Amino acid sequence: MTSLLRLLTGQPQAAPRAVSRETVAIALADGRSVEVLRVRDPRARRIKLSVDERGPRLTLPLRASDIAGTRFVIEHGDWLLAQIARAGTDAPGLEPHRSASLPLRGAEVPLRWQAAPYLRIQPGEDGIDIAAPEAVALKSLQRALRDFYEGQARADVGRWLPKYLPELPRAPSRLRYRVMSSQWGSLAPDGALSLDLSLVLAPPAAFEYVLVHELCHLIHADHSRAFWREVERRCPDWRDQREYFRHSGRALKARLRKLIAADD
Numbered sequence: 001m002t003s004l005l006r007l008l009t010g011q012p013q014a015a016p017r018a019v020s021r022e023t024v025a026i027a028l029a030d031g032r033s034v035e036v037l038r039v040r041d042p043r044a045r046r047i048k049l050s051v052d053e054r055g056p057r058l059t060l061p062l063r064a065s066d067i068a069g070t071r072f073v074i075e076h077g078d079w080l081l082a083q084i085a086r087a088g089t090d091a092p093g094l095e096p097h098r099s100a101s102l103p104l105r106g107a108e109v110p111l112r113w114q115a116a117p118y119l120r121i122q123p124g125e126d127g128i129d130i131a132a133p134e135a136v137a138l139k140s141l142q143r144a145l146r147d148f149y150e151g152q153a154r155a156d157v158g159r160w161l162p163k164y165l166p167e168l169p170r171a172p173s174r175l176r177y178r179v180m181s182s183q184w185g186s187l188a189p190d191g192a193l194s195l196d197l198s199l200v201l202a203p204p205a206a207f208e209y210v211l212v213h214e215l216c217h218l219i220h221a222d223h224s225r226a227f228w229r230e231v232e233r234r235c236p237d238w239r240d241q242r243e244y245f246r247h248s249g250r251a252l253k254a255r256l257r258k259l260i261a262a263d264d
Contacts, residue, residue, distance in 0.1 A: 017042045017062065018042075019039060019040065019041045019042070020039070020040045021037060021038070021039050021040075022037075022038050023035055023036070023037050023038070024036055024038050024070075026070055026073045026074065027074075028073075028074055028077035028080075028081070029074055029077050030077070032081070034056060034073070034077075034080065034081075034084070035055065035056070036055075036056040036057070036058050036073060037054070037055060037056065037057045037058070038058045038060065038066070038069060039057060039058065039059045039060065040059075040060045040061075040062065041059055041060070041061070042061075042062050044059050044060060044061040044062075045061055046061065047059070047060055047061070047064055047068065047069060047072045049072060049073060049076055049079075049080065051080065051083035051084055052181075052250070052254075054254075054257065055084075055254075056073075056080060056083075056084065058072070058073055091251070091254065091255045091258055092258075093258045093259060094138070094141060094142060094145060094258075094259050094260075096132065096136050096138060096141055097113050097132070097134070097136075099111055101127075102128055102145075102259070103201040103255055103259075104128070104149075104152065104200065104201060105152075105156075105200065105201070105202075105203065105204055105207075106201075106202055106203030106204065106206075109127045109128055110126065110127035110128070111127060111128050111129075111130060112124055112126075112127055112128070112129050112130070113130050113132070114129065114130070114131045114132075115131075115132070115133070115134055116131035116132060116133065117133060118131070118133075119131065119132045119133065119136055119140055119141065119144050120132075120144075121144050121145060121147075121148040122148070123152075128148075138261075139261070142259070142260045142261050143260075145259060145260055146197070146260040149197055149200050149201075149256070149260070150177050150197060150200075152200050153177055153195070153197060153199065153200040153207075154175075154177075156200065156204065156207060156208075157175065157195070157211060160208050160211055161211070164211075164212065164215050164234065168215060168218050168219065169218055169219060170191060170218060171191075172187070172191050172192065172193035172215070172218070173190055173191035173192050173193075174191075174192050174193070175192075175193045175194075175195070176192070176193075176194050176195075177194075177195055177196075177197045178194050178195070178196065178197060179196065179197050179198070179253075179256065179257065179260075180194075180196040180198075180253075181253075183196065184196045184199060184210045184213075184245065184249070185199075185210045185211070185213065185214040186214070187214050187217040187218065191218065193214055193215075195210065195211070195214070196210075196253070197256060198252045198253050198255070198256035201252050201255060201256060202244070202245075202248075202252055203244070205237070205241060206241045206244050206245065208235070209235050209237075209238050209241035209242070210241075212231060212234045212235045212238070213231055213235075213238070215234075216230040216231050216234070
């Protein structure tokens with residue numbers, strides 16, 4: 001009613017309060033500490049706890065106190081820890097000259113570190129070789145790892161794509177790799193194909209299924225029965241691959257984000 005009176009009388013409306021965010025450490029009942037992004041949102045109507053590939057998030061309405069939010073997290077501590085484990089946000093990050101392995105193509109691949117004046121990451125005979133200065137900056141290493149992963153993803157798609165092109169009405173106009181929040185791939189109306197970079201961490205069969213899925217949208221833009229027939233003809237085990245992403249997809253995305261410190 002107050003807002004309506006202000007509109008009728010010409011009085012200026014109060015500007016809505018901005019969303020505030022801060023990361024806090026909360027000690028659970030078993031003594032473990034969990035970092036939670038606490039978000040105070042004027043649009044929120046209730047306290048909400050969620051977990052995605054970025055980690056735990058506690059949303060509070062304006063009327064809720066910080067103490068009430070902390071109590072809510074503690075009361076749901078078991079659920080929170082289970083979701084963190086499922087999302088993979090507790091997976092290790094990248095430590096210069098210390099990390100022993102990295103995920104690639106559905107496996108943990110051993111790392112071989114070598115001191116060198118310039119940073120270079122490349123496939124080795126039995127794993128991944130990283131040549132880096134002793135005092136290499138973590139940010140530089142993360143950027144190099146992102147480039148390495150993109151190079152590996154492009155190599156995989158480069159092997160798979162030619163066998164599908166002859167049966168397509170046209171080839172993708174361009175291909176790019178992105179860090180996606182929820183999607184695994186997308187096809188723009190102009191034929192531009194985007195793939196989630198974390199696919200290179202998945203088993204190759206799962207990665208190839210996503211490629212096939214998006215390529216079939218060049219034939220059918222929807223998810224009709226005709227579309228799924230095209231997918232199944234090219235990828236008979238697509239249901240198994242889709243189930244893999246339902247079970248392990250969140251952890252896959254979280255692992256990549258943690259390794260390369262992705263914000264997009």
